Structures are given as C-alpha cells and as structure tokens.
Amino acid sequence: MKRTHLPLNALRVFEAAARHLSFTRAADELAVTPAAVGQQIRALEETLGVVLFRRLTRNLELTPEAEQALPALQQGFLAFEETVRLMQAGQSSRVLSLAAPRALVAKWLAPRLADYGRLYPGLRFSIVAHDAGEVDFTQANLDLAIHYGDEPQAEGIHGRTLGAERRITVAAPGAGADAPCIAHPLDPETPCVASAFTFADAGLAIDAAAAGLGRTRVPALLAAADLAAGRVVMLDAGEPATGTWWLTAPTPQWRQAKVRALVAFLADDVQPGAA
Known part of the structure; x- marks a missing residue:
C-alpha cells in the first residue's frame, strides 16, 4: 500500500484496541465512543481484507495475522513519536x-x-x-x-x-586618507585606483586596518565596536549605503x-x- 494511502488513524485505533483487547478501553484512551472504535476497526478490516479480531462473548482476541503485525505497528508508532520529539527539539524555545x-x-x-x-x-x-x-x-x-x-x-x-546603514572609511589611529586601500566583498565600489590588500570579509578588513595595513570602507554597524574601543578611527563622515x-x-x-x-x-x- 502506498504511503499516501495508509489509513493511519484507523491503525492508531487498532493499536489501542489490540493493546487493551477492548473497544471500550480503547475508546476511553482515544476520547471517542466504543461505536466509533468499532467502525474504524471494521473499515480497516475491509481496507486490508484481513480479519483483525475475533469477537468473543466477553472480550476480544487477536487473529494470528493481527498478532503478527502488532509489534511492527507499535514500533512504527514509537518511531513517529521519536520523529515528532526531534522536530520539536529542533524548534525548542531553548x-x-x-x-x-x-x-x-x-x-x-x-x-x-x-x-x-x-x-x-x-x-x-x-x-x-x-x-x-x-x-x-x-x-x-x-x-x-x-x-x-x-x-x-x-x-x-x-x-x-x-x-x-552608512558606509564609513576607517583606519588605525594616526593613518591618513592616503593610506593603502583594503578591499572586501561588501564594498565592491571601493574608491581606490588599486587595492593594496583584499580580504575575504569586512570584519577581516577592519582588523587589517586596525593593524595598520591601510584604510577600508565598511558598513558602520560592523565598525562600531572597534571605533568605541579606539582600535580604528573614522576618516570621513560616511555616506548612505545602498x-x-x-x-x-x-x-x-x-x-x-x-x-x-x-x-x-x-x-x-x-x-x-x-x-
């Protein structure tokens, strides 16, 4: 049977009824009526073409086919529960x-x-x-x-x-506007004829500027902590970023x-x- 056609709700009802060997106790667990449990079991038996229970005078008895299939079904539901737990853990508030x-x-x-x-x-x-x-x-x-x-x-x-955001030019204290230019991907329009240094990201460019390698133009947010700490200084008033x-x-x-x-x-x- 294709996965999309699996009667999951009826299988859940069957698992509860098989565990309790009672439609009444299964109904209590599932918060439905015993008649609803009986209807689900009959529908499942018709779908599968298999008798699942022998209806005795005072109780139920699993048929050999149902008894053989029950452990695998219970393992399947345990796997579902673990899957749900993992999904919830991934979205945990912690x-x-x-x-x-x-x-x-x-x-x-x-x-x-x-x-x-x-x-x-x-x-x-x-x-x-x-x-x-x-x-x-x-x-x-x-x-x-x-x-x-x-x-x-x-x-x-x-x-x-x-x-x-603004783009500002920063360099080590004491550096001037003629300091070598440090390029990085966040500033592809660096106003330099030729860049003396190119770094993989703007954070490394700021560190290079703080080390005295030159000047770099970066988003102001990235340079805020280094400016506050005095590791770099602003060489211009900046301009609006795109x-x-x-x-x-x-x-x-x-x-x-x-x-x-x-x-x-x-x-x-x-x-x-x-x-």
Whole structure:
C-alpha cells in the first residue's frame, strides 16, 4: 500500500484496541465512543481484507495475522513519536538557529548573543555562516537569518531592518586618507585606483586596518565596536549605503515567541548612528 494511502488513524485505533483487547478501553484512551472504535476497526478490516479480531462473548482476541503485525505497528508508532520529539527539539524555545555573515557574527552579533544568553540561562545558539545574499530557508532548518542588502523578495519570507546603514572609511589611529586601500566583498565600489590588500570579509578588513595595513570602507554597524574601543578611527563622515541589515525568516518562524523576542532584542540594541 502506498504511503499516501495508509489509513493511519484507523491503525492508531487498532493499536489501542489490540493493546487493551477492548473497544471500550480503547475508546476511553482515544476520547471517542466504543461505536466509533468499532467502525474504524471494521473499515480497516475491509481496507486490508484481513480479519483483525475475533469477537468473543466477553472480550476480544487477536487473529494470528493481527498478532503478527502488532509489534511492527507499535514500533512504527514509537518511531513517529521519536520523529515528532526531534522536530520539536529542533524548534525548542531553548535552541535558536541563525545564519549570518561571518563579519557580522564576529563584529556585532556574537557579543549580543552572549548578552542575550546571560538574560536567559540555558539557551543554546546554533550559528551558520552565510555570506552570499539571502538564505534559502527551504534548504536550511533555521529560525532566523541576517543578510546585508535589499529587503527580502522571496515568497513567504519577511524581514525587519536594523535601520538605515552608512558606509564609513576607517583606519588605525594616526593613518591618513592616503593610506593603502583594503578591499572586501561588501564594498565592491571601493574608491581606490588599486587595492593594496583584499580580504575575504569586512570584519577581516577592519582588523587589517586596525593593524595598520591601510584604510577600508565598511558598513558602520560592523565598525562600531572597534571605533568605541579606539582600535580604528573614522576618516570621513560616511555616506548612505545602498543596502542595510535585514533580520529575515519565513512567516511561521515569526509566529514563534523566541524569534520575536530575539529580533526585538537585536533591533533595540542598535545604537543610533551605528546603522
């Protein structure tokens, strides 16, 4: 029998009736009437073309076919229960799965998740590095994703922005506007004739600038902590960025209290002018 044609509800009724050897006790367990149990059993017997119970005067007795099949059916239901448990564990309020660019994780997200974790002890985070645009939620079991760019356009995906972003040029204290240029993927239009250095992400570019290798233009949010610590300084007032940071998730995830709470925490933690 094809999986799509399996009479799962009738099999559940049969398993309860076989375990109790009583339609009445099975009905009590399933919160239905004994007549409803009897109807389900008769329908199942007709579907399978097999007699499952011998109706005796005072009780029921399994036929050899039913007795042989019952252990496998019970193992199947146990497997269903374990599957449901695993799915619920993956969406547990104690676990948050996020995807975000490496630079954002290192420069902004990780410290805030640490603060959030201190507010909610026992909370666990699963972080996936994702640097290439929007996340394909159909291929990933994620609660939330963060990307830099435009508002998500995929059907069923909704987002909340962290606010308008600026691009600023930063370098080590004492460096000038003539310092070598450090390029990275988030700033493909770096205003340099030729880049002296190219790094894989904006976070590494900021670290390189702090080390004295030159200057780099980055989203202000990524540089905020290094600016506050004095590791780098701003060489210009910046300019509006064409993109911004988006917290995104499919509609069902937005219904989860844990997602809404984390989004509110992260959005409220953005300092004015940092993004």
